[in-house]
Amino acid sequence: MTHPYIPNAEPGVRAEMLAAIGAARVEDFYADIPPELRLDRPLDLPEPFVAEHDLVRHMRSLLGRDTGTEEALSFLGHGCYPHHVPAVCDEVNSRGEFLTAYAGEPYEDHGRFQALFEYVSMMGELLEMDVVNVPTYDGFQAAGTALRMACRHTGRAKVLVSGAVAADKLSKLRDFLAPDIEIVAAPVGPGGEMGEVVLDDTFAAIYLETPNVYGVVETRGRELAELAHAHGALLVVSADPISLGVLAPPAAYGADIACGDIQSLGVHQNHGGGQAGYIATHDDEPLVAQFPSRLFGIAPTTVPGEYGFGDVFYERTSFALREEGKEWVGTAAALWGITAGVYLALMGPQGMREVGETILARTRYAMDALAGAGLRVLHDGAVHFREFAVEVDDAAALLDRLRAQGIYGGVPLDDRTILVCVTERHSIADIDRLAAAVASARRADDEGGRR
Amino acid sequence: MTHPYIPNAEPGVRAEMLAAIGAARVEDFYADIPPELRLDRPLDLPEPFVAEHDLVRHMRSLLGRDTGTEEALSFLGHGCYPHHVPAVCDEVNSRGEFLTAYAGEPYEDHGRFQALFEYVSMMGELLEMDVVNVPTYDGFQAAGTALRMACRHTGRAKVLVSGAVAADKLSKLRDFLAPDIEIVAAPVGPGGEMGEVVLDDTFAAIYLETPNVYGVVETRGRELAELAHAHGALLVVSADPISLGVLAPPAAYGADIACGDIQSLGVHQNHGGGQAGYIATHDDEPLVAQFPSRLFGIAPTTVPGEYGFGDVFYERTSFALREEGKEWVGTAAALWGITAGVYLALMGPQGMREVGETILARTRYAMDALAGAGLRVLHDGAVHFREFAVEVDDAAALLDRLRAQGIYGGVPLDDRTILVCVTERHSIADIDRLAAAVASARRADDEGGRR
Amino acid sequence: WDEPIIFEQSRPGQRGIAVPGPGAPAVELPDSVRRAAPPALPEMSQLHVLRHYVRLSQESLGVDLNVDVGQGTCTMKYSPKVNDSFARAVAELHPLQHPDTLQGVLEIYWRLERMLAEISGMARVSLQPGSGSAAIYANIAMIRAYHAARGEEHRDQVITTMFSHPSNAACAKTAGYEVITLMPDADGYPDIKALRAAVGPRTAALLITNPEDTGIFNPRIAEFVELVHQAGGLACYDQANANGILGITRARDAGFDLCHFNLHKTFSTPHACGGPAAGACGVSEALAEFLPGPVVAEQDGRFSLVTPPRSIGKIRPFLGVTPNVVRAYAWIMTLGAEGLRQVAETAALNNNYLMHKVLQIPGASAPWDRRRIEQVRYSWQELSEETGVHSEEIGVRAADFGVHYWTSHHPYLVPEPFTLEPTESYSKEDLDEYAAILAHVASEARTDPELVKGAPYNSPIHKIDPTPLDDPRQWAPTWRAYVRKHLA
Amino acid sequence: WDEPIIFEQSRPGQRGIAVPGPGAPAVELPDSVRRAAPPALPEMSQLHVLRHYVRLSQESLGVDLNVDVGQGTCTMKYSPKVNDSFARAVAELHPLQHPDTLQGVLEIYWRLERMLAEISGMARVSLQPGSGSAAIYANIAMIRAYHAARGEEHRDQVITTMFSHPSNAACAKTAGYEVITLMPDADGYPDIKALRAAVGPRTAALLITNPEDTGIFNPRIAEFVELVHQAGGLACYDQANANGILGITRARDAGFDLCHFNLHKTFSTPHACGGPAAGACGVSEALAEFLPGPVVAEQDGRFSLVTPPRSIGKIRPFLGVTPNVVRAYAWIMTLGAEGLRQVAETAALNNNYLMHKVLQIPGASAPWDRRRIEQVRYSWQELSEETGVHSEEIGVRAADFGVHYWTSHHPYLVPEPFTLEPTESYSKEDLDEYAAILAHVASEARTDPELVKGAPYNSPIHKIDPTPLDDPRQWAPTWRAYVRKHLA
Structure with a gap:
């Protein structure tokens, strides 16, 4: 046959x-x-x-042996987030034309170029920056590349990295910045923000995340930008774009490079396969020259008023220069870029503001609800966006109990700390259900303890 | 907002x-x-x-309150069948261009016309007939219209209808042929085929189904065709197209009109929303004139060799003539026609033969398995395609027991008769599971009876 | 794409999909039922089948792609993508599952029935019909059963109007009725004098659309209903054109005994190249016992199926076109009462705005100087007389600019007709663009009529010669007929 | 479509989707973190967003639409639609769910790892990398860790070849290595004399593709590996071009210590406009302890996650690009050993058939008279010298006929290059058609070179002037930059 x-x-x-x-x-x-x-x-x-x-x-x-987050009630985040994915996002990214296209020229693939140009342009508006890359693999890679860009730009080989970063991400940074770049970890302050740091002129960059791994919104961005700039270093900020309808974009407080993951913008969790990374800068030629990724730009055609597209400054890339290019470039995560563009176009300024407000309010509601259920909420005084950590006696035991009730209660950061994620997908009733389940699990533990 | x-x-x-x-x-x-x-x-x-x-x-x-046939093991058929739906069928019929198109002209909707022309053309090959309609609502409607066509064609108002027809379909025919057409029911023979019938010159048609409501393949088509023709009547045969890779098409034994439902050709069960009806005849002008449906045909364009499309014999229709048209025409089930076309193109002659052979073999296997489990299989001597009936003590009780084990055991035709459906989707293991569950339910009943 | 007919792409030995083997002994078929020769279906690899149909899809224009206001009376509104995901969720449900395993869809049927009852003012609703026309037929069958139940089989006439959809006349005729068609009066309304003359002891029912396909609302509609009621007939409202009056006025409040909606027009389910669609029949309490069966009943939050006592029986297999029932339910549930009223008002606003723009095009007119609700049947009579270009030719030329423009309006009571229905889905800019295309083509008709008559220029094919389509010796309703007649 | 930039379609007050309200007290943000002004995102209704992107999609050519053999080295094979349905089934899984709730995907990872190990001959496989280049990088990181573990940090050179993918050189450089590139010898093979000269105590590894992007298989590959091994280096096989050798020859059997596959090339996952993709790293037993973590372990039919003892750590977040892992697994599972070999043989057959056709076109050549496996880097040098038409121009003109033709082959070692890779997915007729398009354009180049140079004629846009793209004062990598520089 x-x-x-x-x-x-x-x-x-x-x-x-x-x-x-x-x-x-x-x-x-x-x-x-x-x-x-x-x-x-x-x-x-x-x-x-x-x-x-x-x-x-x-x-x-x-x-069928998997039980996903639509069957269970999931509060898992930690880098992969359960935001609502508009049906139009799925409709567009499952179109065979986009799904099976690759590397056509700007003529027969005009639509692909335009869709990606529009994606970077909408990200530019959100970030208030003029240069945004065609997506790299993920937020980890974006952070690694952003720091390498800062090092190449400054000619230095040391970076100060926020301590409030996921362990896996730090692992990636250590691997990716090796062998030549030294990572200095900044302390985490008692409120959950980056603590006091000392810089000198050997540092290429300060790397900050907001919201950080604990969901804490960093409030000292401007101060850190000034500190960095005073030492000839750059401020690199990783920010989740879904927060930027309500939170100030990194550029607003002086960041030189913004980066992060766009999975939150209309991409399903996909068991971690929905990640894609953005990197953005101002339109500053020496810094733009450090991008390894493709940058798409508008170009005129022989017909006035018509828009064509093409690669900006292609000669930076490894496609053009092999090992003399900046890092490397190849197939990465373009379709998620197109998808994020669809998401931003659907949401518009109003939707982005509202989703941010909803997440802020529900996060706070969940923090209060779990505090009410008897858990200690870490960094309770800080502004939290989407995530917060709670301290418990035995993280694995509590999560097992919750899972038995169909609740994925959070990601264990260590034996006693659970990171809880709340988005616009979680209704107030969902949060109340979590709090009730936690309270009942604690009661059961108490009783078990008494026996 | x-x-x-x-x-x-x-x-x-x-x-x-x-x-x-x-x-x-x-x-x-x-x-x-x-x-x-x-x-x-x-x-x-x-x-x-x-x-x-x-x-x-x-x-x-x-x-989420529904439990479908992918979660349960379903042997339900009786007009809506669980055949495998190739992914390409779904891909094509969910393309927004097809899904949201309607009544454009043959220029801007050239693709829609071509896809439907190709569907009727592939059905024509399967049926060995030259004229096939753009789908009507469902097989019920196709049968009703086919019989009205026969009456209009012969100028008579009486039809002989096989007794081996679903009760709901007979209800539809009674409603649709009212008030002017009389339905005479033909007996069902002991083997499950249409029994002996007497015809006279007042009949417009004999209506036969194969496989019939009991899954029995009618073997006397040629004889009935000759009988009908001898009395100036037509033979109308309803045949499921998925059987026609192995079974002779109605035209081969002299049927004048073929009709039926195409849900089996690449359309999901859709809780009964996947039905669509076909009607086919030879290219015989007086009979073609009786079609109410749209017929699409090829037409030349100003460029030699180019194919355009358009409505064949539009002046038959109610669009053109209102009440002077044949019955009526309107939005019906075109997308399922396109889908069935995709299905037939994927399957080809080889696939259609193989799927027929698999269904024949598995149906027989299931008949033997349930007989082995102690049930009386009706019409066991006949050739069955996809369905067969079994006699039990209490149909509802048995089905309830099976349902408790996640098996939808069949459709109850009456208190003691269950219609079981087996397709290429049912593995041998599935059938064995049904037989084992039936056997165990009967043992439990026996024990219950002894108590 | 210059995509060949699929049969021309067939290559022996290729296949698009493999089928599970029997896994059990083969069944020998008797000669009388065994297929003699394999069907001459195309043989193609999977990619080639897919590519063929994806290309054909790109040669079709759906709502997703164009400013689809030119298929007047068809209400080509946006069909939300999220609702398709709900429709897909019922793909693997079987209609004859035990109701215990179908509580979700049954509840949706029940809720949608209640919502459509509220929207129409009717007592009960059936969601069984597979389309608007099938719903019209079901209503007629109920009318027939109603009169029969009262021993009034002698009522053998139905009355309709020329600007009601042809299916009203055609379905009534199919059901055995004599059809009386009221023509519009000089004001563009159905002629009430003609109605008075028509009603009588033979009157079974009035079947009427309002607003009619002209977009004109008949202000004396209650009087029409009353006249028919006085004669012992029933009044049946074709609400295919309901999009502009949702939440504004209701069928039952005007006295109607029956009505129907098209879920694929008013309630956003996709047209799907011409179905599957779905229709809803609404009836007053007096007619509820005749509804097609089964319908969903609710008790203590459990849903079951019951067949009304004097049900006319089945209109189609099973309960209805569930994927579309689910879509329509979801659509109403995201809009609510306030949203539905915005739909109606915006449909009327868009229509009146577009009319304002179109009537500025020299040569275009809207016969009868009446207000319009949600659509307008226009005429190019003036332009046609001046230039010799016909409405149909303008339509083909308009297609060059990527839009539909539909002209099938038999009989052509309005000369050189075209019907535009902008619905609530399109933006002001869309309407401006559509009007600009019409204005452009109209001006081409004046400056270069042959250009317009020679269209299309931007289609996969060129101008079609339709004569073979009506000639039995030449027509080719299938490829095999074409091969036999033209290639042999 | 003449589709404007999305920002030009923005209308104040419109929105494409509504968002759940907070349902809880609002949180007041301090000024230091509150966004001052809303972002200037487009404001559009849902239909308008959808329509825009559906139109753009139609202005893109995927495998689903064209004879996609012109993106040589990219292996644009059919990506089966049924596998997309499996990929969708993991959409709502979170990567950090408890393994008890993820047994299905974990088993798929484990099984695919075993299958790729068998296909490559390697001991263990990691499916974490997000692409082929990321897999190359992961392999280099393992090489670095391996040498470091043995105290051989002084090995700071990697050797690659000019016709290996640029990412081999670029990733090695990023990881801190000095890169030595072997040029082809007169026979088109990597120069073994140059390799002998290059290897030494500083050699960390050889990174090599085979067949190279020329389609030429290096018959002395085992000798290359052996030379590197003798010098204490590792040999790492870039198997991006594995499509023609599946089941024919294996990386480990030639002595390689590491290799990688691109799931989106060889194993059919879709290219998705340039990702998400997925890469697989295969390693010998000696390197298994360095694999990126975690990997899936099996015990008694239960699957769990473990991190290898000396793991290099994370290459990307979480376990891998699961939708593509699922697709690749399903693809292999529908083919089996026999099917994979048919894939390879047919890819080679198609390539040699197309080469036969292309070399009949006057002016086309395939530098080096060697056999080819699955692709060929051709040259139009002769045609170009005769007509002045360059390969890139031929490519743009070919696009007028609905196909891709890719020319980005820096550095242009082969003059006026083009690379065709027909894979196993295309039919003989497809290849004939592609060759006919090239022959047609080549003949146009002779008869009317300006016609070819003036292309495209069948694109949404006309010939692009690329100069602003390289000029910092003019370039516009976003709309806001464009507005600032060109519209202000």
């Missing part, structure tokens, strides 16, 4: 093509592969499900 | 448009509606979920 995916495996056409080429057998094309390198047996792979329905059954039985 | 679906409800643009028109208020446009007919209060409707996410939550909570 000719497989539906391999038309020219059909014996008749195969013979016809071989004849046209003048080859006797397909083996002829492999004559350059020495016999000792040839695999002399079939690959040892499972029996295939050639019939689509059999494959569907197999996949459904595997995937 | 301006609703996302109603741009010009925005007060600014509304005022601007009113000013352009020279109207003071929107009320002005309603001046022709007398005050006593005006609703003087807001409609009494539930509070809306304006935010898309709130709507999603509401709908999900409602729809």
Whole structure:
């Protein structure tokens, strides 16, 4: 049987093509592969499900063993967030034209170029910055590249990194900035913000996150920008774009590079496969020269008033210069950029403000509700956006109890700390349900303790 | 707030448009509606979920109360069948261009015309008939219209209808052929096929189904065709197209009109919303003149070799002639026609043969398995395609027991008869599971009876 | 794309999908039922089938792509994408599952029925019909059953109007009625004198649209209903044009006994190239026992299926076109009473704005100087007389600019007609653009009529010669007929 | 479509979606963090946003639409639609759910890892990297960690070849290595003499593609590996071009210590306009302890996450690009060993058939007279010298016929290059059509070079003037920059 995916495996056409080429057998094309390198047996792979329905059954039985966040009530965040994904976002990014396109020229792929140009342009408005990259892999990579950009720009090899950063992200930064760049960790202050720091002229950048890993909104951005600039360093701020309808964009308080993840903008959680990174700067040529990513820009055509698109400053890239380019560039996460553009266009300024206000209010409501359920809420005095940490006796035990009730209560940061995430998807009733479940679990623990 | 679906409800643009028109208020446009007919209060409707996410939550909570045939193991058929729906079918029919198109001209909607022309053309190959309609609502309607076509064609007002027809379908036929056409029911023979019938020259048609309501494949088509023709009547055969890769098409044994439902061809069960009806005849002008539906045909354009499309014999229709047209025509089920076309193109002759063979073999396997589980299988000697009936002591009780195990065991035709449906979606293991559950339910009943 | 007919892409041995093998002994078929030769279906790999249809889809214009105001009377409004996701959620439900396993959809049916009852003022609603026309037919069948139940089978006439949808006349005829059609009077309203002359002991019902397809609302509608009631007939309201009057006026309040809605027009379900659609029949208490069965009943929060005592039976298989019922329910639930009224008012606003723009185009007119609600049947008579260009030709030329423009308005009571219905979905800029296209084409008709007559220039194909379509020796309603007649 | 920039479609007060209200007391923000002015995002109704993007989508060419053999090295094969449905099934999974609630995806990771290990001959596989380049980088990081663990930090050079993907050189440089690039010898193979000269105590690794982007398979590859091993370095195989050798030859069998695959090339996940993609790193037993963490472990049918003892840490957040892992798994599971070999053989057959056709076009050549596996880097040098038309111009003109043709092959070692890779997805007719388009354009170049240079003629836009894109005073990487520089 000719497989539906391999038309020219059909014996008749195969013979016809071989004849046209003048080859006797397909083996002829492999004559350059020495016999000792040839695999002399079939690959040892499972029996295939050639019939689509059999494959569907197999996949459904595997995937049916997962219980997702639409079945359970999930308060998991920590870098991957359960925001509402407008149906139009899914409609656009599942269009075959976008889903299966790649690297066409700005003529036959005009639409792809325009969609990505519009994405970076809308991000530019949100960030109040003029230069935004076509998405890189994720927020981790964006942070790593932003710091390398700062180092290349300043010619220095040391960065001060906020201590309120996820452990995995720090792991990525350590790997990615090795071997040449030193990371100095800044302390976390008692309120959950970046603590007091000392800088000198060997630092290339201060790296700040807001909201940070604890969901705390950093309020000292301007001060840190001034500190950095006073030492010839840059301020690099990682900010979640979904907060920027209500929170000031990094540029507003003096950041030189903004970066972060755009998964919150209309992309499903996708078990962590929905991440995509943005990096933004002002239109400052020396700094723009440090971008490794593609930058798309408007170009005129032979017809006045018509917009074409193309790569800005292509000669920065590894495509153009191999190892002499800035880091590297390749397939990354463009479709999520298009999707985030759709999201921003749907939301507009009003929607972005409202979603921010809703998240701020519900986060605070959840903090109060869990405090009411008897948990100690960390950094309670700070402004929180979407996440906050609570201290418990035994994080794993509490989460197990909640999971038994169909609640994913949060991400354990350590044995006694749970990070709780609340978005506009969580209704007040959802939060009340969590608080009640926590209170009842604590009662059960108390009783268990008494026995 | 301006609703996302109603741009010009925005007060600014509304005022601007009113000013352009020279109207003071929107009320002005309603001046022709007398005050006593005006609703003087807001409609009494539930509070809306304006935010898309709130709507999603509401709908999900409602729809979550259903347990579908992917969660349960379903043997329900009886007019709506669980065949495998190729992913490409869904991909094509969810394309916004097709999903939201309607009645454009053959220029800007060339693709819609071509897709529907190709659908009728592929059905024509399957049916060995030259004329096939753009789908009507469903197989019920197709049967009703086919019989009215036969009556108009022969000038007679009596039809002989197989007794092996679903009760609901007979209800539809009674309603639709009223008031002028008399229905005479043919007996069902002991083997499950149409029994002996007597015809005279007042009959317009014999109506036969194959496979019939019991899943029995009728073997006397040619004999009935000859009988009908001998009396100047037509043979109308309702046949499920998914059987026609292995079963002879009605035209092959002399049917004058073929009809049926195409839901089996790549359309999901959709809780009964996936039905669509086909009607086919030979290219015989007087009979073609009786079609109420639209017929699409090829037409030349000013460029030689180019294919255009258009309505064949439009003057038959109620669009053209109102009550002087044949029955009526309007929006029916075109998208399922396009979908069935995609299905037939994917399957090809080989796939259609194979799916038929698989269904035949698995149906027989299931008959034997349930007989082995102790049930009496009706019409066991006949060739069955996809369905068969079993006799049990208490249909409702058995189905309840099976449902408690996550099995939808079949459709009860009466208190003691269950219609079981088996398709290529049912694995041998699924059938064995049903048989085991039936056997165990019977054992439990026996024990219950002994107590 | 210059996409060949799919049969031309067939290559022996290719296939688009594999099928599960039997896994059980093969069944031998007797000769009498075995297919002799395989059907000549195309043989193609999966990518090639997909590519073919994706290309064809791009050669079709849906609401998602264009300013779809030119398919007048069809109410081409935005069909929200989120509602499609709800429709997909019922894809794998079987209609004959036990009601215990279908409480969600049954509740949606029940709720939508109650909401449509409120919107129309009717007592009960059936969501079974598969389209608007099928709902019209169901209403007629109920009318027939109602009179039969009262022993008044002699009522064998229905009255309708020329600007009601043809299905009113055609369905009534199919159901065995003689059809009397009222023409518009000089004011563009249905002629009440003609109605007075028509009603009598043979009158079964009045079937009427309001506003009619002209967009004109008949202010004496209650009087029409009353006249029919006095004669012992029933009044049945075709509410296909309800989009402009949601929350403004209700069928039952004008005295109607039955009405129907098209869920795919007024309530946003997608037109899907011409279905699947869905219709809703609303009836007064007196007619509720005749509704097609089953309908959903509620008790203590549990939903079950019951068939009304004197049900006319089945109009279509199963309960209804559930994906569209779900979509329509979701649409109303995101708008509410206030939203529905905004829909209506904005549809009327958009229509009157567009009319204002169109009537500024020299050569365009709107016969009868009456107010319009949600659509207008216009005429190019003046332009046509001046330039020799016909409305249909203008439509084909308009398509060059990426919009629809529909002219099928038999009989052409309004000469050189075109009907625009802007709905609530389009923006002022959209309407300006559409009017500008019409103005441009009208001006082309004056300066270069042959240009317009030669259209299209921006279509996958060129001007069609339709003559073979009406010639039995030449017509080719399938590829096999084409091959036989033209390629053999 | 002549679709304006989205900002030009903004109308104050419009919105595309409504957001749930807070339902709780508002939080007052301090001035230092409160946004001062709303962002100037577009304001549009939902239909208008949708329409805009649907139109833009139609102005893009994906595999679903065209004979996508012209994006050589990118392996634009069919990405089956059914696999998208599996990818959608993981949309609402959170990566940090408890493993008990993720047994399905964890098992898929584990199974795909085992299958890729078998395909490559490697011991262990990580599916964490977000792309092929990220996988290259991860491999380099493991190489670095490996040498560091052995106290051999002094190994600071990596060797690659000019026809290996630029990311090999660029990632190595980013990771702190000095890069030595081998040029092809006169036969088109990487120069083994140059390799002998390059290896030494500073050699950390060889990073090499095979077949290279020329489609030429280096028959002495095992010798290359051996030379590096002898010098104490590691050998790392870039298997981006694996499509023609699946089941034919394996990385580990040639002695490689590490390799990577692109799931979006060889294993059919969609390119998605340039990601999300996914990469897989395969390593020998000796390197397994350095793999990025976590990886999936299995015990008694339960799956859990473990981090290898000397893991290099995180390459990206969470476990990997799960939707693509699921797609790639499903793709292999519908093909099996026999199917994968058919993929490879058909990719080679298609490539050699297309080469046969292309080389018949006067002016086209394939530098180096060697056999090719799955792609060919061709040259129009001859045609260009004759007509003055450059390869890039031919590409733009080819786009007029609805196909891609990619020319970005820095540095242009092959003059006037173009690279075709037909994969296993396209039919003989597709390849004939593509070759015919090239032949047609080549003949146009001879008869009417200005026609070719003036292209495109069948695009939404006309010929682009790229100069502002490289001029800091003029470039406009966002709309706000454009407004500031060009519209202010």
